[in-house]
Amino acid sequence: MAVVTTPGTGTGARRLRRVAVPALFLIGGLSVPTVVTNVGAFEDRWFPLTTMVLCGIFVMFTLGLNIVVGYAGLLDLGYVAFFLFGAYTAGWLMSSFFFQIDPGIHIFDAAINPDSPGINLSFWIVVPIAAVVAAIAGVIIGAPTLRLKSDYLALVTLGFGEILPQAFRNGESIKGFNLSNGTKGIGPTNPLDMGWLSWTGVGKDAINVFDYKTRYYVIFALCVIFILISLRLRDGKLGRAWLAIREDELAASLMGVPLMRTKLWAYGVGAAAGGIGGAFYCVSLGGVQVDTFNFQFSVIVLCMVILGGMANVYGCILGAVILTWVNYTGMKEIGNSVNNTFGTEISVPKYQFLIFGIVLVLMMLFRRDGMLPAARQKHSREIDAQIEKIGTEGVA
Amino acid sequence: MSDLILDASQIRVEFGGLVAVNDVDFQIPTGSIVALIGPNGAGKTTFFNVLTGLYRSTAGTVMFDGQPIAGRAPHQIAAMGMARTFQNIRLFGTMTATENVMVAMHAHLKGGLWQTIFGSPGQRREEQAARDTAHELIDFCGVNGDPDEFAKNLSYGDQRRLEVARALALRPKLLLLDEPTAGMNPQESDDFIAFVRRVRDAKQLTVLLIEHDMKVVMGVSERITVLEYGSKIAEGTGEEVRANERVIEAYLGKAATHGAT
């Protein structure tokens, strides 16, 4: 592995940490499904595998957004667009939705009915396609807007995040062609296929609807791959260029960093993760619903990045896991416990937005760098009153 | 190689109605050290910004190393071999000294996205070589602090030197230094003069500096161009410039020459 030149990597303790943290993460992550087995038991009630799978999906999204916001410093409030593209790509390519194609195309798929019409590709083929589709969408959205100032960029990405779901909601009949099936969504999609693993004895052609264990392992593996990509990119030429742009765009360009291209790469890579997460989400739920794609999603993923620690991969993972858990299980269970103990009837999930909002505000006010700040941010607590002065001479 | 690394003719920059640079001709012989001086607000930094592509001049052409720079983005001009430092230090504060220097190698490094992701042997070798070069440059420029320290935590002098190291990582043909000795004491300034000479000789490049400190200017430059409110008022060797009536006037102020009597 390349040597990371963050300050103080030389010391033994740091080196140990560099090995220990990923190892603990791997062991912990892999053991989750073996711990959570007894249906109805405490651990299943508080940490059900369904939620753990969702955690994995949100880790993927958070890491993707982290590349855009954390690494490159570009505020994207429309990340939902990439989620959408990934999910619909899976919907289109893994179901009988395009019934016009009959007999259907079947490639290593796990369709219940092997003669079903439509495009039926293996999930493992769809994953790279979804990544590419989302990345292209990212570049298309990014290209005209990346020269905007940060806050304007946020607004434009938000605009795309609003237009696309509306387009898919209304995309039931585009000149008679049904692209998105409107509010009804696309489904059911073919199950996740694990046939290619059959030689190990683990895999089966199609995993059962209730097999969250396999699902968990799949998203866990996808996340691990993207974590590695994130870490490698950060330490390479591109990652340096991203950080430089985030620090001082003008100086970066004067040091030979092409601004547009570098920013577009950030958009593309970040979007690809959104696409992969989206495709898995679709397959995991067995379909796509257009109402899933809203602005709240974009903000929640942003919250995860910020809560965990911008530009820190492990921080992002932590942020994603915590907030997903709070969102899907924690809030409900805490509410139940409170109500059971005190005999009250408070609907805690009703306060979801409030909690997210407060988290965002408090983090910005008191701990802007997140729970696990990237090493490089630790020192930046103190705000430099750097005076932007270049070129003011003579302008007055 | 042409004799002139830079040939700017009739450069004019206007902001709204204000003329910041007024039809300036400016040549830099390859391999020389030249200085651009003038009072604050004379248009020196504006002129730098035109050369590096930040500003588009209202009129005039700039030929750099035999090629026009018109229509090129700042990063393209940088990649052609024009590197600069800044009047107010502009390092990437939360990147290490080494990383700062490595950013400037961007244009020379080949490793793309896929090589980086898969960690191809070529990419690793290249990264290692880049890191070594960065350390050499940091040494060469005399940065005393830890190369793995964040740029913002380095001392002021180290930050100034690191900016030069970063600029050198571009493998420049022309190095532009914008008030490099601002905030330095005389001893540091003297060291800096020696350093600029050393850089020029070791890296075989051309240096253009903007300075205020006359002592530095006289000590290091082979040719001096004097700007005053956007116009060139004198040009020549240190001796010539120092003897020039208009320069004395611009620098000492008329009030002094008259009033003091």
Added chain:
Amino acid sequence: MSSMSQAVRGGGREWNATNVVGVALLGLIGLWILWNFIDSPTQVIQVAILGLCNGALYALIALGYTLVYGIIELINFAHGDLFMLGSVFSAMIISDWFGQETSNPTGWAVFALTFVAAMAFCAAINVSVDQLAYRRLRNAPKLAPLITAVGVSFIFQNVGIIWNGSAPKSQNAVLPGGSLEIGDVRVPWTYLFTVIITIPLLLLLTWIVQKTRQGKAMRATAQDPDAARLMGINTNRTIAFTFALGGAMAGAAAIMYLQNNGTTRYDAGFQLGLIAFTAAVLGGVGNLTGAVLGGLLIGLIQGLNDGAPHGLGQEWSQSVVFSILIALMVFRPSGILGSPTSEKV
């Protein structure tokens, strides 16, 4: 940075490809309106007037964005939700406190009272948020206050859910119902009232900003906070005052919206806020006249899109507005009236 982009754009306007496409787009929109008009003039006039009345609402909200952006360059994300809280607050006073259900002289008095109360309510909330949150972030990187604003927007929405419920609630109008009919064109009275009330508010706002001492302080702070401090201006108080003005406009918009639409919903602010922000950008963010012009234009375009014979229909309303926003950002980020050196605030 800004001085750089200004300089690069410098000189006169350059006639490049982006501009050509931009002008072509404008031309197409013009042709589309003409086409609609020739097809069905009455319908077009009808929807245009309704659109403009809605536009007056957008303008009021847009002013809040533009004032705040003008002075601290913050896109106040929570502004739309502030407007929503204002509408729920107004409904509470009118229905719950006074139990007013119909339009009669008492109702009008209640309306007048609520009008003032809503403005004060929104102003107070806006100022409090500024002092509690944004004020501490004045020197922070730009991203920090923006994200804070997003957080505040979430908080407001949740307050809206708790206060108003998660489903839309139908509310009574206390202003006279019915419509003004001119030929085949009918305009509801409440819509007209919106316009009638908006105009003096705008004049008052312009007077405050242009003529009063506070307005002077606002303009100075917007241009150069440090220099303003050197003049003895308490910039923090000036910024708070600006938030108060913006909030008051949102309060006025809120009660008028309530009278027009007769519903309160917790997510009304998100949509309307975004539309209003687009309006502010369209007019040139930071420019008061621009915000009003932008609001009216967006209202008009939206009205035509939703109701004209060749419009895309209401289900595309949002997309049309945001497409305008995106096109603007690409072709003319400074808006219609804005220019890099234009008057801020």
Added chain:
Amino acid sequence: MATNAHTGPMLKVENIHVYYGNIAAVKGISIEVNAGEIVTMIGSNGAGKSTTMRAISGLIAPRRGVIEFEGRKISGMPGHEVTALGISQSPEGRRIFGRMTVDENLDLGAFLRNDKDGIAEDREYVYGLFPRLKERIHQKAGTLSGGEQQMLAVARALMGRPRLLMLDEPSMGLAPMLVELIFNTIRQIREQGMTILLVEQNALAALDIADRAYVLESGVVKQQGSAKDLAASDDVRKAYLGG
């Protein structure tokens, strides 16, 4: 106000340290300004002159050290309160309000005052000092020439009727003729009894009109003394004449 009761120097800067982030721009500067004096701070770029000015005006708080104005501690006080005590500054780079008219800029200079007559009087006074501004009274300040903008900046500072006037590089970027005009005006203002703290790069011009001077270098005071002595000193001549 206890103005009259106060003896000692009008402005007293004691060993202040000012930082931008981690960089110390001023490392222990002490200066004094007595009522009625013109005191100048000279030195090259980055010597800490403007930062000291900003610290006095309350735009940046010194990390260490104390600033007193007429016996009152003003370090750490917000800028607008410092202005209210009677310190006006014409900042470096002029910082006029470019989108407002000349007249409005002057109005802002008198922002804290309520005495209509006094303001009108001062307006006449500054228009008398700078007749060129009077010709441009309704023009947007951003469209003025550099020299006119500088005049406006000085005039605006005077409109506050300060007891201490601080001028930061008033000759910056100006043609020699205008420099002379500005300096002559400073002389005139001084003759009215104004106390002036002047930061200049045009060292000899500054020394010529000042009573006392401080030479700053790398954030510390290198030399101080009467302006006459310093102007005659070899060191100063060397530093500013390059030989």
